[in-house]
Amino acid sequence: MNSFIYSDDNKRYYTWNYYLRHRFNSKVYKVTLNAGFTCPNRDGTKGIGGCTFCNELGSGNYTQPSSVDLLNQYNMGKVVMEKKWPNSLTIPYFQSYTNTYGTLDRIKECIEPFLSLDEVVAVAIGTRADCLEQEKLNYLNECSKKKEIWLEIGLQSKYDITANSINRGHSYAEFEDCIKRIKQTNCKICVHIINGLPNETKQMMIETAKVCNNLNVDAVKIHMLHITKNTALARSYLVNPFPILTLEEYIDIVVEQLKVLNSKIIIQRLTGDAIKEELIAPFWTLNKTVVLNEIDKKMARENVIQGMNTDGKY
Ligand code: SF4
DSSP: OOSSTTOSSSOSSOBHHHHHHHHHSSOEEEEEEOOOOOOTTTBSSSOBSOSTTOOTTTTOTTOOOTTSOHHHHHHHHHHHHHHHSTTOEEEEEEOSSOTTOSOHHHHHHHHHHHHTOTTBOEEEEEEOGGGOOHHHHHHHHHHTTTSEEEEEEEEEOSOHHHHHHTTOOSOHHHHHHHHHHHTTSSOEEEEEEEEOOTTOOHHHHHHHHHHHHHTTOSEEEEEEOOEETTSHHHHHHHHSOOOOOOHHHHHHHHHHHHHHSOTTSEEEESSOOOOGGGEEEOGGGGOHHHHHHHHHHHHHHTTOOTTTTTTTTO
């Protein structure tokens, strides 16, 4: 028996799988792509060094090198996924760096080939709130007539004091303006947030989750902060270690966030994917199954569901 209206299994939150199965009537998986963009926060336009937690792969840990043609990257990714889920539908996911940081022509060149593939049901594009100028948004809105367009925007924290400390390179006000402009289109929005950023309290993380309600976004990805090699964060952590959330603390915070997140918001992720050899801390993140199971167990034990502390209040 389902525990939650928007879940086909024992989850007590609105699962991404549930959305995809009911929307497209099929198994759907993402295929990650590296289009070779960079980021204004890394190339000196906004700053140098990028977000302190970001490595040289630009948050695209499992993508191919950008020298490989995009359609080839896609086909190689599909071969791997088809072994697990044959005859499924797909979402090409432009994951590495900031995929709208370039000319409109360059963006069109990357996206266009995927709009005519039958098995592609949507295109997901990872980007920043300060890199979605109106002409690009207008183009993506046009694309949404052919395929669902998902814009994945990194917020991490709603607090500018935290954003400054992690060198995010734009303000919360810019994020909010961007989300409101996307809401004028048919593109869908997935907001990325990070728990465990330095000096953040549990209440701050819960308040960041509430932003997703207030701005009426479609989906959220919640990650634990990973400290990985060759990042500014790792350098400062190794000299001056700061407190890292334990698994129990992370579970507790995520469950509180789910309780305040509106039940109509799809949960695309509740854990991240660090490369084991690159990870400095925390190692408990490597066992994703344990993290997800502990979230399920706590929600069942306490008889809580997504949105129970929010629906009707925001
Ligand atoms: S915006 Fe993304 S790609 Fe750019 S530095 Fe931050 S995490 Fe890395």
